[in-house]
Amino acid sequence: xxxxxxxxxxWFTGLSGSGKSTLADKIAAYLSEKGFDFERLDxxxxxxxxxxxxxxxxxxxxxxxxxxFMAGLLEKHGVIVLASFISPYRQARxxxxxxxxxxxxxxxxASLAACEARDVKGLYKKARAGQIREFTGIDDPYEEPNxxxxxxxxxxxxxEQSARRIIDAIQKFL
Amino acid sequence: xxxxxxxxxxWFTGLSGSGKSTLADKIAAYLSEKGFDFERLDxxxxxxxxxxxxxxxxxxxxxxxxxxFMAGLLEKHGVIVLASFISPYRQARxxxxxxxxxxxxxxxxASLAACEARDVKGLYKKARAGQIREFTGIDDPYEEPNxxxxxxxxxxxxxEQSARRIIDAIQKFL
Numbered sequence: 266x267x268x269x270x271x272x273x274x275x276w277f278t279g280l281s282g283s284g285k286s287t288l289a290d291k292i293a294a295y296l297s298e299k300g301f302d303f304e305r306l307d308x309x310x311x312x313x314x315x316x317x318x319x320x321x322x323x324x325x326x327x328x329x330x331x332x333x334f335m336a337g338l339l340e341k342h343g344v345i346v347l348a349s350f351i352s353p354y355r356q357a358r359x360x361x362x363x364x365x366x367x368x369x370x371x372x373x374x375a376s377l378a379a380c381e382a383r384d385v386k387g388l389y390k391k392a393r394a395g396q397i398r399e400f401t402g403i404d405d406p407y408e409e410p411n412x413x414x415x416x417x418x419x420x421x422x423x424x425e426q427s428a429r430r431i432i433d434a435i436q437k438f439l
Numbered sequence: 440x441x442x443x444x445x446x447x448x449x450w451f452t453g454l455s456g457s458g459k460s461t462l463a464d465k466i467a468a469y470l471s472e473k474g475f476d477f478e479r480l481d482x483x484x485x486x487x488x489x490x491x492x493x494x495x496x497x498x499x500x501x502x503x504x505x506x507x508f509m510a511g512l513l514e515k516h517g518v519i520v521l522a523s524f525i526s527p528y529r530q531a532r533x534x535x536x537x538x539x540x541x542x543x544x545x546x547x548x549a550s551l552a553a554c555e556a557r558d559v560k561g562l563y564k565k566a567r568a569g570q571i572r573e574f575t576g577i578d579d580p581y582e583e584p585n586x587x588x589x590x591x592x593x594x595x596x597x598x599e600q601s602a603r604r605i606i607d608a609i610q611k612f613l
C-alpha cells in the first residue's frame with residue numbers, strides 16, 4: 266500500500282441522497298486502483314456499528330466529532346480518509362477541520378427537491394409522513410458550509426464530471 | 440516510521456490508579472526509541488477531547504466501543520495502538536477485541552486498597568466523599584477480564600519488571 270505525499274481528509278457533506286457516498290466510492294475506486302492506502306468512513310456504515318446513535322443535535326455532533334477525531338488520527342499516520350456524512354452542523358464540521366491537517370470539505374450540493382425526488386432509501390417519504398423525526402432538510406436544518414474547499418452541484422453535473430473535479434483537486438497531495 | 444511485522448492493539452484495563460497509563464507510556468517510549476509507528480490512546484486524554492462523555496454504563500460502553508473501533512482501524516493500517524482505559528465492562532472490551540485483529544488485553548491488576556492509597560489524582564477521596572458518583576471500584580463495578588493475554592500485578596511488581604514482561608510479549612509482532 267502506497268502512502269500519499271501528503272495525507273488528507275476528504276469530507277463529503279450534504280443532504281441525504283445528494284450523492285456523497287456515490288462520489289466517495291468513486292474516489293475510493295480511483296485511489297484503490299492507484300494503490301493508495303485509504304480508509305472509507307460512511308454515515309450509514311458507522312451508524313450500523315453504533316446503532317444507538319441518535320439524531321438530535323447533541324448526538325449528531327458527538328457522533329461527527331468522534332468520527333472526525335478518528336479521521337484526524339488516520340491522516341496523522343499517513344492514511345487518506347474519505348468520509349461521507351450528512352454532518353449538517355457547521356460547528357461539528359469545524360471541529361473536524363481543526364483535528365485534521367489537510368481537511369478538504371466537499372459540499373455535495375443538491376436541491377432538496379432533487380434529493381427528495383430520488384429518495385433512494387425511501388427516507389424522505391417516511392420523514393414527510395412523520396415516521397422519521399429530525400430528518401435533515403425536512404424537520405432538521407442543514408447548515409451550508411461557508412468556505413468549502415469544493416462545491417459539487419449534483420443537480421447539474423454527472424457523477425463522472427464531479428469525480429473528475431475531485432480527482433483533479435487531490436492530485437497535489439498524491 | 441517503521442511498521443511492525445504484525446500490527447497489534449495493546450489494551451490496558453484496570454482500576455483508576457492501577458498504573459495503566461504509566462505502563463503504556465513505558466511501552467510507548469520503547470516503541471518510539473525503536474522507531475515504530477504507534478498511537479497512544481488514553482482515557483483522560485480522550486475524555487478531555489470529549490468532555491460530555493458521562494460515566495453511566497451506557498455512556499462508558501459507547502465511549503469504549505468508539506475508541507475500540509478507532510483502535511481497530513489504526514491497527515488495520517499498520518499502526519500499533521497502546522490504549523489505556525479503565526474499561527470496566529467485559530462486554531465493551533469484548534466488542535473492542537472483535538474489532539481488532541491482534542488484541543492483547545493487559546489486565547493491570549492492583550488491589551483497590553493500593554490504588555486508593557496512591558490516589559494520584561485525588562479521585563478516590565472525592566468518590567468516598569460522594570463528590571464523584573459512578574466511580575469504578577467504589578460505587579461502580581470493575582469486571583475482571585476472564586482471559587486476559589497478560590496480567591500485570593502492580594502491587595508486587597516494579598514498573599520496570601512489568602514493562603519488561605510486556606515488551607517480551609510483543610516481540611513476536613515487531
